[in-house]
Amino acid sequence: FLPLCLWSAAKLKSPAPQQAKARAPLPISQIWAQLAGYAGFGLGYIVFLTFLSAWMTQQAASASFSAAVWILLGLSICISPLVWRAILARHASGLPLAMILTCIALGSALPVLFPGNISLLIAAVIFGLSVFMAPSAVTNFARQNLPAHSWGAAISLFTVVFAVAQTLGPYAAGLLGDLAGDIGISLLGASGLLLLGAVIALTQKPLPNHPRGQIAQSGKQE
Known part of the structure; x- marks a missing residue:
C-alpha cells in the first residue's frame, strides 16, 4: 500500500502559511x-x-x-478506509469517532460474551x-x-492524549486480569472504556465558527 500512500500524499495541497500573530489558540x-x-x-x-x-491460548485455540x-x-484493517470513507466525509461532529469506538468495543467483547x-x-x-x-x-x-x-x-494534541492513554491501557488491563484471574475480564473492561469514550464523543458537535457548524446552528434556528 506504500505506492498508494505516496500517490495520495503527492495529491495533497499544503495550506498557505500564515503569520503566527494571526493564529488563535486551540479551542x-x-x-x-x-x-x-x-x-x-x-x-x-x-x-x-x-x-x-x-x-x-487460554481458550486452547x-x-x-x-x-x-x-x-x-x-x-x-487494509480495507477499513473504504468502509468508513463516506461517513467521515459526511460528518464534522464526533459521530464518526463514536461509531468507530462502538465497533471496536463490540469486537473486543464478542469473544468473551460468546x-x-x-x-x-x-x-x-x-x-x-x-x-x-x-x-x-x-x-x-x-x-x-x-x-x-x-x-x-490539533493533531499533535490528539496524539499526545492518545499516547498517554495507550501507555496506561495495557498496565491497567493486565492488573485487572491478574486480580480476576481471567484475561476475558480485561477485554470486557476495555470494551466498557471504549463505549464510555463513544458516548462522550457522541456529544461533540461541529464547531460554531466552522461552515458546517454554522449550517447546523442555522438549521436549529429554522
Whole structure:
C-alpha cells in the first residue's frame, strides 16, 4: 500500500502559511469531548491487540487458527478506509469517532460474551474494520472544524492524549486480569472504556465558527 500512500500524499495541497500573530489558540473547551473520546480509544483498543493471543491460548485455540485470526484482522484493517470513507466525509461532529469506538468495543467483547471460533473470526473482522480508523476520525474532525494553520497543533494534541492513554491501557488491563484471574475480564473492561469514550464523543458537535457548524446552528434556528 506504500505506492498508494505516496500517490495520495503527492495529491495533497499544503495550506498557505500564515503569520503566527494571526493564529488563535486551540479551542480546547469546544473539542474536549473529541479529546476524551480519543483517550478512550487509546485506553481500550490496545488491550485487544495486546491480549488477543493470550486469550486464544487460554481458550486452547490452535496455532493455525490463531494465525488465521490475525491474518483476517490484518486484511480487514487494509480495507477499513473504504468502509468508513463516506461517513467521515459526511460528518464534522464526533459521530464518526463514536461509531468507530462502538465497533471496536463490540469486537473486543464478542469473544468473551460468546466464546468460540466463529465469534473470534467475526470479532477479528469487526475490530479490524474499525480499529485504525479512529486516528482518521480525529484528523477528519480537525480538518473540517479548525483553520488549516491549526491542524498541526490539533493533531499533535490528539496524539499526545492518545499516547498517554495507550501507555496506561495495557498496565491497567493486565492488573485487572491478574486480580480476576481471567484475561476475558480485561477485554470486557476495555470494551466498557471504549463505549464510555463513544458516548462522550457522541456529544461533540461541529464547531460554531466552522461552515458546517454554522449550517447546523442555522438549521436549529429554522
